[in-house]
């Protein structure tokens with residue numbers, strides 16, 4: 461779907477539908493049976509150009525999420541009615557900041573039009589083709605035009621992340637993800653794929669312990685992005701040091717020998733959503749050209765109970781040298797991340813951010829509204845949380861505290877991969893990962909996206925399946941830091 465900005469005025473109304481928002485008590489025409497309530501929509505057909513009135517609810521309770529949902533649901537309705545083009549006039553926006561509203565509107569409409577289908581025939585419900593923001597002046601068109609450019613680049617990254625996460629296990633193997641990642645190589649982005657042999661030579665015993673149970677060969681992706689122009693003061697102690705992103709890439713998680721119940725096991729194709737977000741972020745970096753160096757690491761493997769699979773009770777030696785007693789082969793995400801986090805140390809990172817569908821417990825704690833963030837650094841955690849509030853990919857912080865360590869003490873190895881009881885599942889995941897940081901002083905944040913990475917039904921106007929969480933969050937984080945060039 462194409463997004464563009466134009467200046468209004470003498471132009472005749474474009475074919476398609478213009479969307480106008482109303483607060484409670486406002487009406488498009490005095491006679492209209494419409495009250496501006498949240499969720500309310502009134503379609504006003506015309507010969508060529510239709511109009512859609514969309515309610516936002518009470519003006520004093522307005523927030524960005526309300527506009528996101530109203531925009532996405534309006535777009536879904538119009539696509540369902542066979543409309544191909546939508547417009548939004550900044551002039552008609554009922555609050556002062558029309559430019560921000562236009563951005564949220566455009567982004568929500570754009571993201572709502574994602575489709576994933578493996579049907580043999582093209583689906584009949586076609587998405588919208590284009591969206592125009594009609595501006596009040598040439599200057600506004602300039603500003604909104606660059607905002608739309610940014611939104612499209614990020615949304616393309618989100619769509620790539622959603623595509624990869626949505627791929628069923630048989631179609632989204634480690635080899636297939638590696639093949640798609642390689643296509644992003646070029647310009648400022650370099651992609652390297654470490655195969656099983658290379659990982660063996662490095663000593664990634666924890667990662668490979670998970671890969672053993674499957675015939676699909678594992679792959680460890682390494683992305684490097686080096687900006688042409690940098691933001692930082694060259695004298696700053698972190699100058700030139702990259703932000704390292706790490707994504708869990710379990711292309712299918714059966715649980716391994718500690719096999720999962722079959723109910724909803726098919727959803728475990730989404731267990732590569734962290735890696736998908738990393739790949740989406742590097743894809744968008746090609747267009748957005750952030751002014752900080754970035755490294756992306758994605759350990760990719762299946763978790764299956766084949767004849768060579770790791771057994772409960774096996775002890776493996778991680779890249780860090782620490783030994784791990786694998787008490788439950790279904791706690792595999794932390795095993796592959798242990799090696800990836802330690803590997804991150806090679807790049808002398810300014811900060812490390814990992815994203816992982818790590819624990820079912822995260823859904824119990826926070827549901828699907830907030831993802832969990834665990835961090836050894838208040839400033840990093842706070843910036844990520846702020847970015848989350850702004851873009852709607854919300855993060856709630858859970859504690860890391862040495863008091864939890866006793867729960868993962870092993871009687872034979874340095875650490876065990878699950879606690880004895882069922883206490884604090886998401887925190888334990890974080891406590892385990894923390895032990896594998898190459899340098900505990902480097903700011904690190906772990907995002908547990910187990911409950912937020914997909915939604916089998918879709919809601920609030922968003923399509924069903926993967927959400928692509930992490931991509932928008934990371935770019936909002938960079939934008940707020942001042943690390944994105946003006947477009």
Ligand code: BES
Nearest residue numbers: 788790791793817818819820821878910
């Ligand atoms: N990928 C799962 C976590 C998960 C489960 C994400 C359900 C989304 C929905 C992870 O590998 C896992 O199996 N975790 C275990 C950990 C436990 C064995 C300590 C879990 O959450 O049950």
Ligand code: MN
Nearest residue numbers: 713790791792
């Ligand atoms: Mn698992």
Ligand code: ZN
Nearest residue numbers: 710713731793
């Ligand atoms: Zn998993």
